[in-house]
Amino acid sequence: MSRWIERTRLDDASTVLRRALAEGFFREGTSAALFHDLGRVRARFVELETRFPAGTLHAVAVKANPVVEILRALVNAGAGLEAASFEEVRLAIAAGCPASRIVFDSPAKTRDEIASALALGVHLNVDNFDELDRVASALGNTRPPPIGLRVNPQVGGGSIALTSVATRSSKFGIPIERRDEILAAFEAHPFLSALHVHVGSQGMPLETLVEGVARVHSLREDIERRVGAGRIQTFDLGGGLPVAYRPDDVPIPLSAYVDALKTKIPGLFTGDLGLVTEFGRAIHATAGWAASRVEYVKQAGDERLAVIHLGADLLVRRAYRPDEWYHEIAVLDADGRPKAGPTEPVTIVGPLCFSGDVLAKGLALPCIDPGDFVVIHDIGAYTLGMWSRHCSRGLPLVLGYDGDTLSVLKNRETPDDVVTFWSR
Known part of the structure; x- marks a missing residue:
């Protein structure tokens, strides 16, 4: 097994x-x-590295388990860490994670937190257009770290409403139905170089997880037609896969998820796009x-x-x-x-x-x-x-x-x- x-x-x-x-x-x-079981955690990280292209940043979600020594074990194995608050950014640093392997995803970033994240050089995913304006103001003429835009693919909820984050009215990200505004944002802000998506994990079927990624990836061609080829350098697939908590639950193997992505979205794996994952529950x-x-x-x-x-x-x-x-x-x-x-x-x-x-x-x-x-x-x-x-x-x-x-x-x-x- x-x-x-x-x-x-x-x-x-x-x-x-x-x-x-x-x-x-x-x-x-x-x-x-x-x-x-730290051995099991490390083995799962090794499988992530094996299944995804070399160079993929696997940023494990701090919120899933914030114990610093557990985070440190992952960082020592080569993982990055995904932070849903600035406090989690600090936890990632305490665990020895290099700034280049930290992904900051909070939907409520303050001006001070944005400035601090930019100064550290962590990967920043912007949640909304107002936050995007704050990032632009904070950057000035400095060279930015990777900055992405979180897009809600609006694929609907799974069987657990409270952990489904891709409904039409989800509080996370910019709805994909605002496609023209998203394209305009990339045109207006040359520092934007990444796309980010997450639909939830527990209670989500494989088809919905893959469809969420596919919908946001479809923006890549539209954006690059508008602003030039090669603009999207990084694609953040977000988190995870559901866990089989009940003995009769049928888990989704990582291999099945990656195979489904390759079939549905072959452009993810052509080697010209840096990938980021944010698994948490399935790891821990x-x-x-x-x-x-x-x-x-x-x-x-x-x-x-x-x-x-x-x-x-x-x-x-x-x-x-x-x-x-x-x-x-x-x-x-x-x-x-x-x-x-x-x-x-x-x-x-x-x-x-x-x-x-x-x-x-x-x-x-x-x-x-x-x-x-x-x-x-x-x-x-x-x-x-x-x-x-x-x-x-x-x-x-x-x-x-x-x-x-x-x-x-x-x-x-x-x-x-x-x-x-x-x-x-």
Whole structure:
């Protein structure tokens, strides 16, 4: 199986958790930890390099997982980083990413952020015409870094409305229906040298992902007819591919995506155009999993509840939109070994003080006891980066592993750390 689509097996999680217990990572008040398979992340980056033309900039989305040491592992492998805020630009720099491999995509860039990004020399994707005027004013007569225009291909939404960003009225980019204005913008601003597109990943079928790229790529010929051949030097395909969170989901292999692009848009791969990708979820999601001790097991009406230390603080989307976001859940015993025996229904609840802090209801699992570990699969993307401060719970320990090597990627927050966070 391609490492692009493989998921962590419970037996493998058990092996890593037992190593973490033996090495003392769950001492001194640590009740939960996130685990990230760095070897798998690097293997996925290698596959990106293999499938796309040499020289393609693979700028992994910081928002998917902003832990600096995870970003650093990608940068050391040759990746770039995509920043959706100027704070993420700073995270990319902290991870050692050269400015030439940073792509800045925020839809709300301030004048100061634009000036700072231009001074750093990061690749800048402009979201709207007003921002384009700000960039032109900030540039003056200086030689610009690569600057692109984000175009909304208006291919419609996928099965998850909240993560679909190419509907007709999306807040992102310039609608492609304003084609004449886009052409005029390239005519008026010679520093524009790139096009950028992104339609979303989760819930998007392969055909829609490819069609979005094709529609924006069609602008390339129109622009170059207007302002001259060779004007578009870079094409940013944006992010990613959906992840198979459910065991019966059918993932889209990277090879299928690239083959579909080559068939639909052969001009992308002729070698005269620099390419940029912005994968995030597909790189990280199934490389991460979490383990939390069960603190209490109690009966409430007809339900048996297992109270753990991770809930809606980590899995915001799962708690608030359970029909759209799924995470497979399993149980290991107090020593980190898979539990056997007959299953019974149990509801997994988190530690926060509101009734919606529920991760699964009536889940069939082997009998759970206090001290056991609940394992939550596929939490490597859009979880810790969306951490909720409700009830002021501290961020959990983050561990990375690569083969037999286990290391701390981010220390857990102590109560004192949380006090510092909320203090002046």
